[in-house]
């Protein structure tokens with residue numbers, strides 16, 4: 001343990017509620033939307049998932065840090081969460097193959113984290129009162145000041161964040177001699193999506209969030225992919241324009257999470273902010289085409305409007321979330337296009353849904 005002196009810290013919610021804990025190392029203040037993830041493993045993947053940009057993450061697992069970190073177990077090149085709130089933080093770690101402690105990993109990435117918080121009470125509070133903005137801070141004596149700073153933090157609803165995490169320049173992933181060429185729009189892409197596509201004989205060119213369809217199609221791809229990512233899908237006008245062009249030409253298209261929401265918006269279906277969202281690795285989903293259930297990895301705070309989806313003449317609901325019956329997947333009846341609200345790439349989470357990547361490759365072959 002490097003930090004012998006752990007400061008008193010707090011989490012202040014936008015409605016004025018306060019929980020106390022202790023800082024892990026870094027002193028200071030961090031703002032974001034507070035949300036919780038119920039996954040029991042996979043913290044390093046969660047912390048580096050670009051979909052979580054701007055969010056203060058409460059982990060419900062009682063121990064965080066106990067299996068350390070491993071350089072390649074990242075979903076992007078930096079920590080994307082705004083800060084961590086946990087119960088017990090392990091300064092010691094134990095795992096064959098781990099190459100560093102989470103404490104060092106956070107120090108390297110300059111992340112603020114607090115532990116010793118009554119996370120069970122905090123999670124029930126968020127579940128009852130909804131996701132909201134919050135601040136974590138070691139400035140425990142300046143609550144009025146924190147309150148006024150917190151009031152200036154923009155709401156997640158309406159917030160465009162894809163531009164903050166997207167690549168600045170196009171890049172390639174995989175083997176250039178692979179059979180299929182896939183153009184991926186990076187609105188916050190997780191690396192395990194690229195790994196899953198490359199594993200299926202694909203070479204991927206990843207484009208920045210504001211690329212046009214013409215720029216993407218100039219590479220002559222066999223299929224198109226719209227990624228996951230942070231923030232509200234509604235302001236993503238450029239990505240919606242790309243989706244419309246791909247759909248108009250009936251080219252193979254697959255979208256995950258934010259990409260799924262963008263495809264819905266491109267079809268005139270609205271999205272809405274959920275009460276506290278779905279974040280975990282054991283969410284039950286039913287595939288309405290096969291009748292089979294799958295246990296899925298999920299991470300979203302917005303969803304697509306169910307009634308509008310049901311009314312849409314060219315859209316079929318293919319997957320439903322079994323806890324709250326929200327739409328978990330769609331396909332277009334007359335187009336080579338489908339998408340899911342959850343994460344078939346897992347990382348973390350079960351692999352029940354990896355067949356969706358095979359389905360995408362089949363759609364490309366058929367084309």
Ligand SMILES: NC(=O)CC[C@H](N)C(=O)O
Pocket residue numbers: 051227228229230231232233256257258259299300301302303
């Ligand atoms: N994982 C994602 O792509 C999340 C999509 C979107 N930011 C949401 O919260 O709903």
